[in-house]
Amino acid sequence: MIKGFAEAVYKKYDGTAYDLMNEALEKALNMAGIQRSDIQGFITTFLPGIFDGNIFLHFFPDQLCGYLGINPKYIDSLDYGGPSVLAGLYRAEKLIKYEGLDNILLLFGGKGSLVRQTRETVDSYENLYDGVTNTPYKQLLSGYSYKNPLSDYALVAQRHKKIYGTADEDRARLMVKQRKNGNDSGYSMFTGDISVDDVLSSPVISSPLHLLEIVYPVDGFHAFIVSKSPGKLRPVKIKKYGEAHWSKLPPELEEIMITPASESSRNFRDEIKHCDAYELYDSFSITVILQLEDTGIIKKGEFGKFIEKTDISSSGDMPLNTGGGSINRGQPAYMSGSVLLYESLLQLNGMAKNQVRDINSVFINGIGGWSRNHSVSMILGD
Template sequence: MAEPAPLSYEGVAAVAPVSVPYERYSSKSAHWWLLKALRGLTEAARIRPDQIDGLAVSSFSLHPDTAVGFAQHAGLELRWLEQIPSGGASGPMALTRAARAVQAGDAGIVACIAGDTNHIHSFRRMTAGFSRFSLDAAYPYGAGGPNAYFALLTAHYMRRFGATREDFGHIAVCQRQNALSYPFALMKSPLSLEQYLGARAIAEPLALFDCVMPCSGGEGFLVMREDVADGLDLGGARILAAIERHNAFADDPIQFRGGWARDRESFWHRAGVSPEDIDFLQTYDDYPVISMMQIEDLGFCRKGEAAEFVRCRDLTNSGQFPHNTTGGQLSTGQAGAAGGYLGLVDAIRQLTGASLGRQVPEARTAVVSGFGIVNFDRGVCASAVALSGCGG
């Protein structure tokens, strides 16, 4: 199918990356975490809140408010407003939507924020009423969350492609190494492959360190024209290419690939770079198998070969294939919708040499991908952006 090539995103920058330090449980509301991120954006960019005229917000725990309710709570007067309920795919989606608004002149400075609070029972309640399909056909089967569905597709992936627990463990162990230097990671102690393999089973073949820990947190960045960013003396990232694809490969009996695979070629063509040019990769790592799918579907290796690909590479920030520079959600924690921003926000920091943890050497070009919303038996949202550093 011949689709017209999208316009480029030139002239737009993502700047002022902000992370609100995560907490396992919080008595605060989602609004507090989002407002904390918003405040962080104004401080990082040295702007007043009334200079923000566009807002994109993602949160699972904003209820009963929607984006406009939050905007009133925040005291923002806006001419562009977006709510992106796409979970782990939200970060790249917010960035590209905001970039288009800025290019078109519909907004001047867009705040993109994501955040969630985690009360003691938040996660269970959120998964219990997640979607219609989940209510009727998934939640009654007892997983009490996505672990069992990802156990099924991990088991299938292992049978089909020969990946082993050790391969998944290598991803988790390298990410933990990255997390040790990232100040906001909730996991503070080193993780060995033996510890990974010996951890208690959650849903076979998944064990404890294959699963993310739900927590509270917020993430955000600003999108504006590059010349505006220069005027504010802000370095940032520009978008080389972006894709999103929802409900792709719906006929696959069980998920072994995501929407990225549909658009891989045009993505690299538009980005003007190739996978070998990428200095670090941020995948959405709700489970290691999903990171492997992204490595394959984005073209870093062929389908079914990600296990071999990661096996012979050092995935830490000082290794030859830096992957999930904060430790990813597996080691930082999954702060609800902020999990869909985590990799992107740190990518902006890494590309501007402003990493909070170990800096990836000579980080100039990166790919960030997102994956979200287990509506029934698989994640249905896929997104990705290729970025390069600019300005500053």
């Protein structure tokens, strides 16, 4: 059960990544009512460039523990990208149940602005260094100005248009509705009403994806403390769980429009359809569409009809990305999983400004890794 949770998110933070993570941790400790000495487990992740420009930090979790002044019995670093924090929550619950530990700290984030200002991404950060390769793309794509994962998701969106007739207006309509949710949430970073025309008139970054359907990397950390008791919070825990890992590059996939979410959600599709709210990874507009299809919420090719007729607001018939998603909150250090988990906990604990009424369960799905290699699906509730 989660005893404390907090965020510290900025468009651009002037201090170090270490200062920023300390801010998020202190807030979570205050909510949980515990001290740093009470933390018995620590789970985190690392991506190139997000910690004060370092492409690599040796024994990274140890360095963080030393800086934060914690001495956990268990340390782990999960390298799944966006859904890492969700996988961390599952492992934390198992550590408490089977290993007898208490107060497991999940700390995820970094400084996306450090990478953003180089005009690279965490997947192409290697371009800044001679003789350094941290992705399998460098030799394959040398000579091209590649910006994965953007170019890859644009290819998927283009294929979705061709095979299923998904129009640019359909994706834009999703962005308009998510922006409305972000406005209503009271804590979204990117606010103000937008229209379908606004989305479609924003610059095309990689055809057919426009600027307003692409996530913006920001600086931030989320801290979650998983404990034996929920303290003052609702006793929220994982009710259903699945993860899937497809270690293939796009040319090796039989179909690029199918993601590992089709596997990670396979064993509880009926339960998914009866959840009270849905938080789906939204690095790009097309990412949400793929998860809606692959988790069985809608059929392939029916997104246009779905988004035209469905009210996805917190008071609607299918609350979806109720905080506006990371497209409107910002994506801390190129990972959106913590944004989804944070909003889910706000909703389940009755702490959201745009509260879903009578909410008892939230379906969360995270996608990450090169070319959607990893997916974590879970239903959270009590």
